[in-house]
Every structure is written in structure tokens, then in C-alpha cells.
Amino acid sequence: MNDAVVVLKGHLAELGTALATIRAGDIEALLSWLCGRQMVFLAGNAGSHANASHLQIHLTQHGIRSICLPDCGPLFSAAANDYSYEQALVRALGPYSFGDSVLVLSNSGNSPNILAL
Numbered sequence: 001m002n003d004a005v006v007v008l009k010g011h012l013a014e015l016g017t018a019l020a021t022i023r024a025g026d027i028e029a030l031l032s033w034l035c036g037r038q039m040v041f042l043a044g045n046a047g048s049h050a051n052a053s054h055l056q057i058h059l060t061q062h063g064i065r066s067i068c069l070p071d072c073g074p075l076f077s078a079a080a081n082d083y084s085y086e087q088a089l090v091r092a093l094g095p096y097s098f099g100d101s102v103l104v105l106s107n108s109g110n111s112p113n114i115l116a117l
Contacts, residue, residue, distance in 0.1 A: 034059065037101045040066040043089050043117060044105035052105045069093060086112040093117070 079091035
């Protein structure tokens with residue numbers, strides 16, 4: 001079997017296991033929380049960044065004001081350059097106000113720039 005097929009099958013199995021743990025009430029609670037925010041900022045690294053970016057499109061299409069921080073390339077890279085990569089998301093988020101919220105997607109949950117949020 002091709003290595004790519006093995007990797008894809010493993011990924012799909014992990015995804016299925018993760019999705020099976022989500023309860024309908026959890027989804028409703030998350031949607032209620034998202035709808036009550038002034039602005040939702042999303043963040044993630046690598047594949048989680050891609051998922052956060054994709055989610056941001058859906059949120060915006062359904063009237064939830066949202067921005068995926070790593071998608072703001074100049075802002076993100078300026079913060080990484082002026083401070084550090086670990087502080088880039090925190091610094092990019094800095095000027096926003098009370099009532100705004102951050103939703104972070106992470107596979108490992110231990111990246112320094114994600115933990116800094």
C-alpha cells in the first residue's frame with residue numbers, strides 16, 4: 001500500500017474518533033457562545049491554521065464577525081519580527097477590546113505561540 005494511503009487512512013480514523021466524542025449540546029453551546037461575541041479571532045499553526053481559516057469563512061458567511069489572525073500576513077509577520085514568533089499572535093491580538101474572543105485550534109495543544117494566547 002502506498003505511504004500516502006496509509007497516512008490518509010490513519011488521519012481519517014483519528015478524525016472519526018475525535019468527531020465521535022462531540023455531543024450535540026457541545027456544538028449548540030459553542031454556537032451560542034460564538035454568536036454572543038463582538039468579534040471572534042481564530043488562530044492555529046500549520047493544518048490547524050488552515051482549519052481556522054476555513055472556519056472563519058463559514059462564521060463570516062453566517063453573520064459572525066471573525067478574523068483568522070495568521071491570515072493577516074503583514075500584521076502577523078511584523079509582530080513575529082518585532083517581538084518573537086512565540087509572541088506574534090498575542091501582539092497581533094493586542095489592540096482589540098473587551099467582548100472579543102479567541103478560538104484556538106491545535107492538534108498538539110503545546111505550541112508556545114498558541115499557549116501564549
